[in-house]
Amino acid sequence: MSQHDIRSAVRPDPDQPMLDIADYVAGYRIESTEAYDTARYMLLDSLACAMLAMKHPACVKHLGPVVPGATMAGGARVPGTNFELDPVQAAYNIGVQVRWLDFNDTWLAAEWGHPSDNLGAILAVADYLSRKALREGGQPLTVRDVLGWAIKAHEIQGCYALQNSFNRVGIDHVILVRLASTAVATAMLGGTHEQIVNAVSHSWIDNGALRTYRHAPNTGPRKSWAAGDACRRAVTHALNAVKGEVGYPSALTARTWGYYDVALKGQPFKFERPFGSYVMENVLFKISFPAEFHAQTAVECAMKLHAQVKDRIDDIERVEIHTQEAGVRIIDKTGPLANYADRDHCIQYMVAVPLIFGRLTADDYTDAVASDPRIDALRVKMTVAENPQFTKDYFDPAKRYIGNSVQVFFKDGSSTQNVSIDYPIGHRKRRAEGIPVLLAKFEAALRGHLPGPQVEAILALARDPAALDATPVTAFLNGFMTA
Numbered sequence: 001m002s003q004h005d006i007r008s009a010v011r012p013d014p015d016q017p018m019l020d021i022a023d024y025v026a027g028y029r030i031e032s033t034e035a036y037d038t039a040r041y042m043l044l045d046s047l048a049c050a051m052l053a054m055k056h057p058a059c060v061k062h063l064g065p066v067v068p069g070a071t072m073a074g075g076a077r078v079p080g081t082n083f084e085l086d087p088v089q090a091a092y093n094i095g096v097q098v099r100w101l102d103f104n105d106t107w108l109a110a111e112w113g114h115p116s117d118n119l120g121a122i123l124a125v126a127d128y129l130s131r132k133a134l135r136e137g138g139q140p141l142t143v144r145d146v147l148g149w150a151i152k153a154h155e156i157q158g159c160y161a162l163q164n165s166f167n168r169v170g171i172d173h174v175i176l177v178r179l180a181s182t183a184v185a186t187a188m189l190g191g192t193h194e195q196i197v198n199a200v201s202h203s204w205i206d207n208g209a210l211r212t213y214r215h216a217p218n219t220g221p222r223k224s225w226a227a228g229d230a231c232r233r234a235v236t237h238a239l240n241a242v243k244g245e246v247g248y249p250s251a252l253t254a255r256t257w258g259y260y261d262v263a264l265k266g267q268p269f270k271f272e273r274p275f276g277s278y279v280m281e282n283v284l285f286k287i288s289f290p291a292e293f294h295a296q297t298a299v300e301c302a303m304k305l306h307a308q309v310k311d312r313i314d315d316i317e318r319v320e321i322h323t324q325e326a327g328v329r330i331i332d333k334t335g336p337l338a339n340y341a342d343r344d345h346c347i348q349y350m351v352a353v354p355l356i357f358g359r360l361t362a363d364d365y366t367d368a369v370a371s372d373p374r375i376d377a378l379r380v381k382m383t384v385a386e387n388p389q390f391t392k393d394y395f396d397p398a399k400r401y402i403g404n405s406v407q408v409f410f411k412d413g414s415s416t417q418n419v420s421i422d423y424p425i426g427h428r429k430r431r432a433e434g435i436p437v438l439l440a441k442f443e444a445a446l447r448g449h450l451p452g453p454q455v456e457a458i459l460a461l462a463r464d465p466a467a468l469d470a471t472p473v474t475a476f477l478n479g480f481m482t483a
Helices: 016-027 033-053 087-099 115-135 143-163 174-188 193-205 222-242 259-263 278-282 293-309 325-331 347-357 373-380 388-395 428-447 452-462 465-470 473-478
Strands: 316-323 382-386 404-410 419-421
Touching: 016 143, 016 174, 016 193, 033 087, 033 115, 033 143, 033 278, 033 428, 033 465, 087 115, 087 174, 087 222, 115 143, 115 174, 115 222, 115 473, 143 174, 143 278, 143 465, 143 473, 174 193, 174 222, 193 222, 293 316, 293 325, 293 347, 293 404, 293 419, 316 347, 325 347, 325 382, 325 388, 347 373, 347 382, 373 382, 382 388, 428 452, 452 465
Parallel strands: 316 382
Antiparallel strands: 316 404, 404 419
16 A cells, blocks of 8 residues: 555654544544533443443453452542452453443444443543542543543544444454544543554554454354453553654555555545544434344334234244345344344344344343243244345435334234334434433433432432533542442
């Protein structure tokens, strides 16, 4: 890709995409009220996901220091626990909590991902810096500061995802979590423009994790901690950069050895728009169902059909599901499903459960529920196909729909109506409908893990946006700590 002489040791100017990220992170001022309002809901929703994840032993076993006893008094806290950790390991912990149930926000384009994954790094660094500042007589960061950094992390991850498909070359989308969190964490730590570029270059040199753990026949729980892993790697790069670690200016464009040549067959990144606040304003919330986002509207369709089919499950001849191309590629899955991670990435499973039971919760992916023979019997009767219009609307920047349709056919020749939904309740166009549901999700998650007085204090703060924004990060996270 690069025209640099591969034999020359002269260091080139930094690659433009790395400079653009540093320019944005270090200098761009967020003016959008909508972006801040949406970021506030994103923070609450992500912490709801973290509290819900605390009910799952498979998640909890990842939390805490990297080895027993390696805590850090005065370090960064982990919500829903009593851990105080170094910011690198805290970033991993929080990232694991937010992501574990596949219930946090989503961004869908040429690449997919979950921009609130970056909160692992942002909250860990913010709490670490703020507690340090208070010990030294300084001022802590506020929740408003966290929201601003989150908007920028969302924007970096989301804008790269618009036209650059890492999944097409087998690389997992958490590469963009590491990229965004590296840039933002370096700036939060006081890094200069040059240090941000240096840190970002290290992020690209890491290349990316393979998507193997997201797909049959290897689907497994690593997909639930991969973003946390990206967050801790990002904080490591940020800490190294502010200590003066040198960067690699042509990490992307170096001939033979650069990211473009190694990972993208020499093709450069493509960009639809400059960085601003577009991604946060348009981010998708997973509000009603902990399900891979390409299936969210399919689950809604199945819920609408439940009353018509619940007493006729044995009479079903076939179920036709139409989805987007990405949905076919990612979550159309037949045969035995080995574990929780397999089930929450199978559109047939995610449709079968609400058709039978009229619900889809995190517990419905457990072995106990999956053992109901009706689920697999119904999966066998399902066909999944692309609807080209769903795919077109999926990529339309003015729509960003995630359409699905479901229709059930019975052995006697009758059928239900074809239920089709273009965009889920978490879509920007359904904010007025979705936010009350999001807040209900938040409250229920808190009540399921924290004592009543703590919950009431957090809810009171959440109802007052100005007060929440002005709250020091340290005080805000105090409310989520357990004894």
